[in-house]
Amino acid sequence: MSRLSKKTLQKRRRSESIHSGTVYQQKVAILEHLQQALTPENAQWIQPILNRVGRCKPAYRCNSKHCPTCSNAKQSKAVRKKTKQLKPLGKAQATTTSSKSKEYRVRGGQRMMDAFEGLPTAMLHCFTVNLCLVSFDDDLKETKERYLLKLRKVLNKLTDGAIARGKFDIVSKYADDLPSEFPDIDLPFGVFNAALPHTRHVMLHIHFLLFDPWMTRVELRNLFAKEFPGSNRVCARRTRDHTVLECGTMVGGAQGYLEYMCMEKVELSFGDQSADAALEFVQIDSTWDRRNRNFSFGKSISVSGIVIDQDRVKYLERENRLQWIKKNWSKLSYAEKFIHQWMSNGIDILAGIKSLPNYRAQFIDKFSAVLLLHCNWVRWNFFEVIDFVGFMSASDSELALLEPPD
Numbered sequence: 001m002s003r004l005s006k007k008t009l010q011k012r013r014r015s016e017s018i019h020s021g022t023v024y025q026q027k028v029a030i031l032e033h034l035q036q037a038l039t040p041e042n043a044q045w046i047q048p049i050l051n052r053v054g055r056c057k058p059a060y061r062c063n064s065k066h067c068p069t070c071s072n073a074k075q076s077k078a079v080r081k082k083t084k085q086l087k088p089l090g091k092a093q094a095t096t097t098s099s100k101s102k103e104y105r106v107r108g109g110q111r112m113m114d115a116f117e118g119l120p121t122a123m124l125h126c127f128t129v130n131l132c133l134v135s136f137d138d139d140l141k142e143t144k145e146r147y148l149l150k151l152r153k154v155l156n157k158l159t160d161g162a163i164a165r166g167k168f169d170i171v172s173k174y175a176d177d178l179p180s181e182f183p184d185i186d187l188p189f190g191v192f193n194a195a196l197p198h199t200r201h202v203m204l205h206i207h208f209l210l211f212d213p214w215m216t217r218v219e220l221r222n223l224f225a226k227e228f229p230g231s232n233r234v235c236a237r238r239t240r241d242h243t244v245l246e247c248g249t250m251v252g253g254a255q256g257y258l259e260y261m262c263m264e265k266v267e268l269s270f271g272d273q274s275a276d277a278a279l280e281f282v283q284i285d286s287t288w289d290r291r292n293r294n295f296s297f298g299k300s301i302s303v304s305g306i307v308i309d310q311d312r313v314k315y316l317e318r319e320n321r322l323q324w325i326k327k328n329w330s331k332l333s334y335a336e337k338f339i340h341q342w343m344s345n346g347i348d349i350l351a352g353i354k355s356l357p358n359y360r361a362q363f364i365d366k367f368s369a370v371l372l373l374h375c376n377w378v379r380w381n382f383f384e385v386i387d388f389v390g391f392m393s394a395s396d397s398e399l400a401l402l403e404p405p406d
């Protein structure tokens, strides 16, 4: 076998590991490829990675995104024990209490979490904004600065006391296979939206957790979407409550999202070109460092002195539930739909009674509608089968059997 074909075979094997191996195999393959590709010209950006990972020890973690141990969340040794009092549900809380984690992912997530500690989760939103497409010869530090200004322009429109913490990130993509649509101004020189080429670029994006004491998630999303137009560029999700497992471990919640940002994932699934893609990625990734990726806006409420309006929290929590109901309406059982309609119409009537006599004109119609709903429930003998207390304590499988006759 000739020398060249042996090299080609090795590269193909590495590409395969990077494309479909376990995290460990991927990292080892990338490191092997970097070692192989090392020349005096590229040593400037390859050698520091090899040196850093080479020094990694259990007592002194390198925390490199290319390290087979440190970047592997499955091998995580971060202890997540319940060591302090749990806050009531609906409040943001750090999931880890170990103050000196050796892992950058946990430590970084924890540091960003400090500003949000104790805030109502209904006021925290998980944002992702796809900023632009970058060529491999661009400088990420400069590009990021440009988009930071645009982001700040939006953040300055938020309510006083708003807080944002997050990380800029990059991912390799084919230009004709992007998850969102970019206007030409956010594409590299010579690349146009009308005819996207099948060539690799990196997509600069940002993940951040956002707190605003007054605006709803939809209002916030619309503000960002106006500054960053194009379909699927801005994604805003609600922050889930943390879950307490039986062993006392806490998972999820706001810190889960912040830790996800600090994972510094390297995704390079490009089939037999994965090894080449790894080299490109490492080169452009050397144009910024961890500090450049940080994103921070606003001060924690202990500093800003912002007072949270509890009525507003209740309103936002109710909005969250209504949105969930809207999304899942077809999946709800008859009994669940009935209770929702009966209760929400009832609340409407109660609110109306306060403003009598103006309300009297509509009162009869609304009241009749609620009464009709209730009569239907009773007429179908539903109330004999299950009352409200029974409904609340019934399991999902029991509820599924409770469909009204047609």
Ligand SMILES: [Zn+2]
Pocket (backbone or CB within 6 Å): 053, 056, 057, 061, 062, 063, 064, 067, 068, 069, 070, 071
């Ligand atoms: Zn390491």
